[in-house]
Amino acid sequence: MARAKDTKDNESADLPHVVIVGAGFGGVAAARGLRGAACRVTLIDRHNYHLFQPLLYQVATAGLSPADIATPIRSLFRDQPNVRVLFGEVGGINHEKRTVSMGSSAIPYDYLVLATGARYSYFGRDEWAEFAPVLKRIEDATAIRRRLLLAFELAENSADAEERAALLTIVIVGGGPTGVELAGAIAELTGQGMVQEFRTIDPASARILLVEAAPRILAQFPESLSATASRSLAALGVEVVPGTRVEHVEARGVTIAGQFIPARTVLWAAGVVASPAAAWLSAEADRAGRVKVGPDLSIPGHPDIFALGDTAASEGWAGKPVPGLAPAAKQGGAYVARLIRARINGATPPGAFRYRHLGSLATIGRKAAVADFGRIHLKGAVAWWLWGAVHIAFLAGVRNRTAVALDWFWAYLTSRRGTRLITDSSPD
Amino acid sequence: MARAKDTKDNESADLPHVVIVGAGFGGVAAARGLRGAACRVTLIDRHNYHLFQPLLYQVATAGLSPADIATPIRSLFRDQPNVRVLFGEVGGINHEKRTVSMGSSAIPYDYLVLATGARYSYFGRDEWAEFAPVLKRIEDATAIRRRLLLAFELAENSADAEERAALLTIVIVGGGPTGVELAGAIAELTGQGMVQEFRTIDPASARILLVEAAPRILAQFPESLSATASRSLAALGVEVVPGTRVEHVEARGVTIAGQFIPARTVLWAAGVVASPAAAWLSAEADRAGRVKVGPDLSIPGHPDIFALGDTAASEGWAGKPVPGLAPAAKQGGAYVARLIRARINGATPPGAFRYRHLGSLATIGRKAAVADFGRIHLKGAVAWWLWGAVHIAFLAGVRNRTAVALDWFWAYLTSRRGTRLITDSSPD
Structure with missing residues (x-):
């Protein structure tokens, strides 16, 4: 196997072990940020794919195929041998023994990154x-x-x-x-x-x-x-x-x-609520179940455990809560990777996490959208084209970018939907 | 709604009613063959899509998405108003009352076309x-x-x-x-x-x-x-x-x-066996469950009921059994449509069904195939390119042709598979 020279193998057991739970935007950014670092990384997810959630509604409405917006996690880290991908569901954390439990096995960690995302809540119903x-x-x-x-x-x-x-x-x-x-x-x-x-x-x-x-x-x-x-x-x-x-x-x-x-x-x-990471640690959470984290995204009392994205309640947006958006999770993941790398190298760690807001975008149908970039507001066709370009650019991999662009172009020309399949259902 | 002038509306209840069961290659060809004919056509399938089965193995091996090889049946007949598509499962035939049963309803027919295909058999196990x-x-x-x-x-x-x-x-x-x-x-x-x-x-x-x-x-x-x-x-x-x-x-x-x-x-x-159409009619079937049909694909004793494709045992290949291939089903569907149209118009019906063998193709991996056109045998890369071209040409619709071509081109360049998703499964 050809391997990049600047990266460390996952099998070198003497290197510090970073365990990342969740391969959404935050977890993938954290693992990527540790490329070439002197550590072993284990990335655990209960799916074998990284999902581009902002376009999931287009799968639900028969515009895109699932594979257009999902990429096997393994394939994202093919060229980063210090990352090992594990398909499994984490059930809890033992912070005294410094292990996470997955099925019947306990996986030891030196650093732990919780990027488990959020789920919907029915307000108790x-x-x-x-x-x-x-x-x-x-x-x-x-x-x-x-x-x-x-x-x-x-x-x-x-x-x-x-x-x-x-x-x-x-x-x-x-x-x-x-x-x-x-x-x-x-x-x-x-x-x-x-x-x-x-x-x-x-x-x-x-x-x-x-x-x-x-x-x-x-x-x-x-x-x-x-x-x-x-x-x-x-x-x-x-x-x-x-x-x-x-x-x-x-x-x-x-x-x-x-x-x-x-x-x-x-x-x-x-009604979005965070996944149960806070409960695993009995850590303090906000009303939506998000773990309260310090300025460096670590969990108070657990300097080696970090939470980010929808899992964390951070005040890193100039004192305001960081919003539950993909860019926030990505920035959090990249920040935690920088921090862990500095600690491993004995270098000066970066200052507090600061979320940089890139803007908000939402699309309404095939030809309209709204965009908010603070002072600049866009709407209509201009916002729609911007929305399309941004989403294609952020998809993982050339294959998915091309497939999505093709499906959209097709829908744009014909108003038709390509993936109208009723599967897993009998007519009765 | 814009409608082609030469076609009849499905709602004109005084026109003869052709019921086609199954929207595979044979059923779709029969319905298409009745375009503009003075009849109402009802096409029943238990899926809402027409499936291009020859490429299904590529979905199973993560090369293509399901929607790449499936097309909503309705969209195939958008421009043919004499066809009504029904999503449902036929449970039997009452040939005395001339109805097919679907759930709790009985659908009357004047002509009935059985194109229900085949399934696998475990040899009694x-x-x-x-x-x-x-x-x-x-x-x-x-x-x-x-x-x-x-x-x-x-x-x-x-x-x-x-x-x-x-x-x-x-x-x-x-x-x-x-x-x-x-x-x-x-x-x-x-x-x-x-x-x-x-x-x-x-x-x-x-x-x-x-x-x-x-x-x-x-x-x-x-x-x-x-x-x-x-x-x-x-x-x-x-x-x-x-x-x-x-x-x-x-x-x-x-x-x-x-x-x-x-x-x-x-x-x-x-171990392929035919679907239970023969049993519905208590008609004579061969060892594989296929209904024995006459030279015009009608079932003996039922001149208005036809069976074709994998449902039928026909000797229309110069006295030999017609093989269970997509082209045979398509040719059978087109033939039955011509026959029904002639009967409706009081014209001379076509002679006996004659299957024209176009050749056999099978592919082995990404760059090899074998092709048999009677006297001409092809193998290797030439057969593979031919195989690819034929399959793309026969896919329904521009969208699917482009999507499959894209996925193949991608796989050809990279050896990678685009749709490696584990869905409907928990890790445990």
């Missing part, structure tokens, strides 16, 4: 999960795609007008970027993606509701961009319902503002 | 199905992909040399085109597709066996091409074991020639 799936993993995306497409198939077969109306009603709970992008993509799928294909129903007649508890959607964006997004969604036929809580979810629909709305497809994009 | 999956549906392909990739992940994590050897042993049962293509693709995946990615195991050390009961693999090809295929497989590291029956399959391995071979991955590509 976990029984809703069955009726209102979230969009977090590839399996979620293909399950949502199946649910959406199946609703149209069943409506086409149904002789009952009420049943048809319920099948053609889609409710999205949560008006953050995921909810907004999902609503826009669904509206395009129903409005344009299936024209002339049905004989009984008209997919364009589908009713799409986007329900948000806060007074406006995209609450983290400036107000003018929220308003633009609302108008763009309305133009696509989405009913935006801000300032409204979902009171109940069941198999046949949702209750909002005291009114029951029959809907066979309800999607959940609200 | 259905309990082997759990340990030796087949490759027929998209779900099979992603399940096989998961099984294959998972074996390497588990081997990387395993400390037990015997367990590792069993995980790295793959047995393929059946040396027809599917088994041969699967074996070649797996050998390339393990030999080249994952180089430098593992730290404990060497994927190239995987043992791959191709077991065939007949004296040679690719028995339907001329002997010299069988020999070429065997040599090409051996060059890729596949152990070809002809003239040998599998005696037993269990979770931990297979028994062949009295010897137990520990193997965690066993794939089944032997």
